[in-house]
Every structure is written in structure tokens, then in C-alpha cells.
Amino acid sequence: MNVEKGLHDAHYFVPAPSRWPAVGAIALFCLGLGAALAINAVPAGWLLLASGGGLLLWMLFGWFGDVIAESESHAYxxxxxxxxxxxxxxxxxxxxxxxxxxxxxxxxxxxxxxxxxxxxxxxxxxxxxxxxxxxxxxxxxxxxxxxxxxxxxxxxxxxxxxxxxxxxxxxxxxxxxxxxxxxxxxxxxxxxxxxxxxxxxxxxxxxxxxxxxxxxxxxxxxxxxxxxxxxxxxxxxxxxxxxxxxxxxxxxxxxxxxxxxxxxxxxxxxxxxxxxxxxxxxxxxxxx
Structure with missing residues (x-):
């Protein structure tokens, strides 16, 4: 996310729209569905489980990185x-x-x-x-x-x-x-x-x-x-x-x-x- 795109005033900082909540929702959906399928011995379950885990890690690194960048730029x-x-x-x-x-x-x-x-x-x-x-x-x-x-x-x-x-x-x-x-x-x-x-x-x-x-x-x-x-x-x-x-x-x-x-x-x-x-x-x- 580009920090400069956020809206600034004297009291509050409003960040630009973020894709990370949607990525997190997809990751959790893949984790839940993958776990259910894996427990029932469906081969695709493990692939969905791994995909959900990878998406979740990507979301964590990306979202944390955006918040840290905003903080270090003194936007808050x-x-x-x-x-x-x-x-x-x-x-x-x-x-x-x-x-x-x-x-x-x-x-x-x-x-x-x-x-x-x-x-x-x-x-x-x-x-x-x-x-x-x-x-x-x-x-x-x-x-x-x-x-x-x-x-x-x-x-x-x-x-x-x-x-x-x-x-x-x-x-x-x-x-x-x-x-x-x-x-x-x-x-x-x-x-x-x-x-x-x-x-x-x-x-x-x-x-x-x-x-x-x-x-x-x-x-x-x-x-x-x-x-x-x-x-x-x-x-x-x-x-x-x-x-x-x-x-x-x-x-x-x-x-x-x-x-x-x-x-x-x-x-x-x-x-x-x-x-x-x-x-x-x-x-x-x-x-x-």
C-alpha cells in the first residue's frame, strides 16, 4: 500500500483501501475447507490446506509490512x-x-x-x-x-x-x-x-x-x-x-x-x- 494515498488531517490518518482482508478471508476459507477434506481422506484437502497456509502467511507479511511502513513514515x-x-x-x-x-x-x-x-x-x-x-x-x-x-x-x-x-x-x-x-x-x-x-x-x-x-x-x-x-x-x-x-x-x-x-x-x-x-x-x- 502506498502511504501517500492515505487521507491525512491534523488528527487522524485514514489508510487507502487494502486487499489484505479479502486475502485473509480466502486463506481462512481454504484452511477450513482443506482441513475438512483432509480429515475425510480427500486428496485435494492437503493441497487446499497448504494453499490456505501460504495465503495466510502472505497476508500476515503484507499487512504487517503496510502497517509498519505507515508507522515509520509518521503517518499516525x-x-x-x-x-x-x-x-x-x-x-x-x-x-x-x-x-x-x-x-x-x-x-x-x-x-x-x-x-x-x-x-x-x-x-x-x-x-x-x-x-x-x-x-x-x-x-x-x-x-x-x-x-x-x-x-x-x-x-x-x-x-x-x-x-x-x-x-x-x-x-x-x-x-x-x-x-x-x-x-x-x-x-x-x-x-x-x-x-x-x-x-x-x-x-x-x-x-x-x-x-x-x-x-x-x-x-x-x-x-x-x-x-x-x-x-x-x-x-x-x-x-x-x-x-x-x-x-x-x-x-x-x-x-x-x-x-x-x-x-x-x-x-x-x-x-x-x-x-x-x-x-x-x-x-x-x-x-x-
Whole structure:
């Protein structure tokens, strides 16, 4: 996109029309259709899936590049900056509500539904009279035996990793405010490394759960809520890692200074949100 084509006034910048939303919609359509076809063993599914992934990457690079070019050309005034901050704040609030729904489902299932179905009330007598509820070992009738995931081992290590990544990101932010470019890059590199380590360990945890604990999505209410909560959190860690990689690349090429670095702050807000969600998840899913 040509920045000069945007409309400028003293308060706001209106960019020129962009092709990237349409490209993103096509990419998501190809990803969804390709995944459905691939699951059903249709050969064209994998081609559509790969095409959708390629289009999505092209869109991300192109759209990010346009926004970065607009920012570096100083097209954004103070009003745009406030719009960005409010937009990021509302986005994170929507993510809070997203996870609140899953935590609410976990609470309802664990504290209300499973005890009611396993108790001596009408629901138990009519639906599953032989069902004996015991969280987390027995949370559904006719479910193959499984072993719950404990808090020790990989979950505890991953907790330490995410807390450490929050500290290294704060160090990088401090270095940015002080104009210490080398420390800024060092802090970001360590943060990205810790994020990748977290994802690798979570993949190992999932393999352990499937192969050795017989813990799957079909393992009653516990298995379903465990993989939904930890899986969506892992997806958010992946998104946050991509954001941090972009911030790292921009920092390495000399972008940002002590006064103009909202992109860094937005990525940091998102990453600290991911940290807080993991702490809640570790306590409610693994520990209690």
C-alpha cells in the first residue's frame, strides 16, 4: 500500500483501501475447507490446506509490512495512537471473556454437573444410575480408564518458563525505555526462546498424555476441558510468539525509540495476559 494515498488531517490518518482482508478471508476459507477434506481422506484437502497456509502467511507479511511502513513514515498522530491502545485493550478484554467461558465450563462441569450426575438425585437415577462420579479420575459413564495429568513435571517447568519469559520481556521493555538496544534485543531473544521451549514441552506433554496416560478428548469431562483449556492457551502462546518475533525483527533493524514503541507495548500486554491465564489454568486444571 502506498502511504501517500492515505487521507491525512491534523488528527487522524485514514489508510487507502487494502486487499489484505479479502486475502485473509480466502486463506481462512481454504484452511477450513482443506482441513475438512483432509480429515475425510480427500486428496485435494492437503493441497487446499497448504494453499490456505501460504495465503495466510502472505497476508500476515503484507499487512504487517503496510502497517509498519505507515508507522515509520509518521503517518499516525496522537489520536491514532489512542485508538490503537483502546483497540488492543478491548481485544484483550474479549480474550479475557473467551477464557472466562472455558473456565466457567470447567467450574460448572466439575462442581455442578458431574456431582449431580453421580449423586442420588433424579438426574442420576434417570440418566446413568450406575455412574459413580470422582473428579478427575471418573467424569463420564462408560469411559476407558485414564490417568489425570499431574501438576508436577512438565506443567511446573512450563509455569517457571512462562514466568521467566514475562521477566525477560519486562527487562527488554526497560532497556527500550533506557535506549539500550543490545539489551532490548537480548531480552526479546530470550523471551522468544522461552516461548518456543514452552510449546515444545507442551507438545511432549500431549504425547505423554495420549501414549502413556490414555488421556484424550474422549476421556470424559476432564479430558475435554483439559485439552480445550490447555490447547487454546497453547494457540495463544503461538500467536504471542509470532508477535514477539515481529517485534524482535523490528528492534534488530532499529525501529522503536523511547517515545514511539506502541507495537512493543501491545505485544507485551498480550504476552503478560497469556502469563496470567496460564497461572489460573495451572491452579485450576493441574493443581486443584
Amino acid at each position: 498522530g496522537p489520536q491514532v495512537g489512542w485508538s490503537f491502545r483502546w483497540g488492543m485493550a478491548w481485544f484483550i478484554f474479549s480474550e479475557v471473556m473467551f477464557f472466562a467461558a472455558f473456565f466457567g465450563a470447567l467450574f460448572y462441569t466439575r462442581s455442578i454437573a458431574v456431582p449431580e450426575l453421580g449423586g442420588s438425585g433424579l438426574s442420576h437415577d434417570l440418566l446413568w444410575p450406575r455412574f459413580s462420579a470422582e473428579w478427575p479420575q471418573q467424569t463420564g459413564p462408560s469411559v476407558a480408564s485414564y490417568t489425570p495429568m499431574g501438576a508436577h513435571g512438565i506443567p511446573s517447568i512450563n509455569t517457571a518458563i512462562l514466568l521467566s519469559s514475562g521477566a525477560t520481556l519486562t527487562w527488554a521493555h526497560w532497556a527500550l525505555l533506557k535506549g539500550q538496544r543490545l539489551q532490548l534485543i537480548s531480552g526479546l531473544v530470550i523471551t522468544v526462546y522461552l516461548a518456543a521451549l514452552f510449546l515444545a514441552l507442551q507438545a511432549a506433554e500431549y504425547h505423554h498424555g495420549f501414549a502413556e496416560l490414555n488421556l484424550t478428548l474422549a476421556s470424559g469431562a476432564y479430558g475435554a476441558t483439559f485439552y480445550l483449556l490447555t490447547g487454546f492457551h497453547g494457540l495463544h502462546v503461538l500467536v504471542g510468539s509470532l508477535l514477539l518475533c515481529v517485534i524482535l525483527a523490528r528492534s534488530a533493524r532499529g525501529d522503536f525509540d523511547e517515545r514511539h514503541h506502541f507495537a512493543f507495548e501491545a505485544a507485551a500486554w498480550y504476552w503478560h495476559f497469556v502469563d496470567v491465564v496460564w497461572l489460573l489454568l495451572f491452579v485450576t486444571v493441574y493443581w486443584l
